[in-house]
Amino acid sequence: MQELKDRIRAEGKYLGDGILKIDGILNHQMHPHMIKAMGAEIARRFQDDRVSRILTAEVSGIAPALMAALALDVPVVYARKHKPVTMYGPIFLETAPSHTKGGETNLMVAAEYLPPGERVLIVDDFLASGKTLFALARMIQEADCTLVGIATVVEKKFEGGREKLQEKYGVRVESLAVITHLSEHQVLFDDDPLPGVEV
Numbered sequence: 001m002q003e004l005k006d007r008i009r010a011e012g013k014y015l016g017d018g019i020l021k022i023d024g025i026l027n028h029q030m031h032p033h034m035i036k037a038m039g040a041e042i043a044r045r046f047q048d049d050r051v052s053r054i055l056t057a058e059v060s061g062i063a064p065a066l067m068a069a070l071a072l073d074v075p076v077v078y079a080r081k082h083k084p085v086t087m088y089g090p091i092f093l094e095t096a097p098s099h100t101k102g103g104e105t106n107l108m109v110a111a112e113y114l115p116p117g118e119r120v121l122i123v124d125d126f127l128a129s130g131k132t133l134f135a136l137a138r139m140i141q142e143a144d145c146t147l148v149g150i151a152t153v154v155e156k157k158f159e160g161g162r163e164k165l166q167e168k169y170g171v172r173v174e175s176l177a178v179i180t181h182l183s184e185h186q187v188l189f190d191d192d193p194l195p196g197v198e199v
Contacts, residue, residue, distance in 0.1 A: 001037065001038065001041060001176045001177060003034055003037070004025070004034065004038065004153070004154075004176055004177050005177050005189050007022075007025050007034070008020075008022060008025065008154070008177060008179075008187060009187055011024045011025060012025070012187060014182055014183060014184050014187075016184075018128065018156060018159065018182065020154070020156070020179070020182060020187075022154070026060055026063070026064075026125055026153060026154075027060045027125065030063055035063045035064060035067050036067050038064045038067060038068075038153055038176055039064055039065075039066070039067020039068040039069075039070060039071050040067070040068075040071050041176060042064065042067075042068040042071075042123060042151040042174070042176070043068050043071030043072045044071075045151065045174045046068075046072070046121055046148070046149055046151065046172075046174070047072070049119070049121070049148045049149055050119050050148070051072050051074055051119055051120070051121045051148055051149075052074055052118045052119045052120070053074055053075050053076070053077060053114070053118045053119070053120050053121075053145075054068055054069045054072070054074060054075070054076040054077070054120070054121050054122075054123050055076075055077050055078075055079070055109070055114070055120050055121070055122050055123075055136055055139070055140065056076065056077075056078045056079070056122065056123050056124055056136075057078060057079045057081075057107055057124060057132055057135075057136060058078050058079065058080060058081055060124075060125040060126075061078065061123060061124040061125050062076075062078050064123055064124075064125065064151075064153050065078065065123035065124075068121070068123050068151065072121075075113075076123075077109060077113045077114060079094075079107035079108060079109050079135075079136060079139070080107070080108045080109070081105055081106060081107065081108075082106075083106075083108055087108065087110050089110065089111065089112065090110070090111035090112075091108050091109065091110050091111060092108065092109045092111060092114060092139040092142050092143060093106060093107070093108050094106075094107045094135035094136070094138050094139055095107070095135065096131045096132040096134070096135040097131050105132075107132070107135050107136065107139070109139055109143075111143065114139065114140070114143040114145060115143070115145075116143060116144035116145065117144065117145065117146075118143070118145040118146070119145070119146050119148045120140045120145045120146065120147055120148065121148055121149050121150070121151060122136050122137065122140070122147065122149070122150045122151070123150075123151045123152070124136070124150075124151075124152050124153075125152065125153050125154065126152060126153070126154050126155070126156070127150070127152040127154070127155040127156070127161050127162060127165075127173070127175055128155075128156045128159040128161055129159050129160070129161045129164075130159075130160075130161025130162070130164050130165045131161075133150055133152075133161065133165060134164075134165070134168070137150075137165070137168075137169055147169055147171055148171065149171050149172045149173070149174065150165060150169075150171060150172075150173045150174070151173075151174045151175070151176075152173075152174075152175045152176070153175070153176050153177065154175065154176070154177045154179065155173075155175035155177070155178045155179065156179050156182065157178050157179060157180050157190060158179075158180060158181070158182070162175075177189060178190040178191075180192075
């Protein structure tokens with residue numbers, strides 16, 4: 001998505017240690033028309049996969065997941081990080097390390113919202129090492145559902161998460177903006193022309 005890449009270049013801030021701050025685009029402030037376009041593009045890429053449910057993690061994955069679910073006309077479920085008093089009965093619980101917060105983060109989904117036999121698409125904001133996505137994929141397996149694919153808004157390709165996920169689960173991984181190089185002065189995407197090549 002060109003608009004997304006343009007905004008990342010204009011507004012994104014590299015904080016070091018592989019962390020890209022895009023709070024003004026997705027992780028704190030959101031532009032509804034762009035989020036809607038993200039969801040539509042994710043839905044287009046998975047329109048033939050018979051998706052029956054979308055799974056994401058709170059909080060930044062919710063908006064793109066909701067828009068993709070709207071376009072596909074399926075429910076969206078988000079894994080909670082803290083168990084509310086209203087969540088009782090069987091739950092699926094996984095943990096994933098948090099790159100931005102440090103430590104381990106719990107992810108919980110009430111079993112009633114991930115019934116057996118569903119064809120589930122995972123949608124999230126970032127793909128880096130893939131550890132959060134692995135946790136969501138484990139939930140899907142535990143729930144006796146089928147993981148049909150993984151979609152993310154931004155992928156940091158140099159962290160290798162895509163290859164690990166594809167090797168483990170054998171599903172298609174789609175990202176709307178794939179970053180191949182990230183530094184204080186430069187963000188490069190996978191479809192940028194190579195230096196010295198005329199386009």
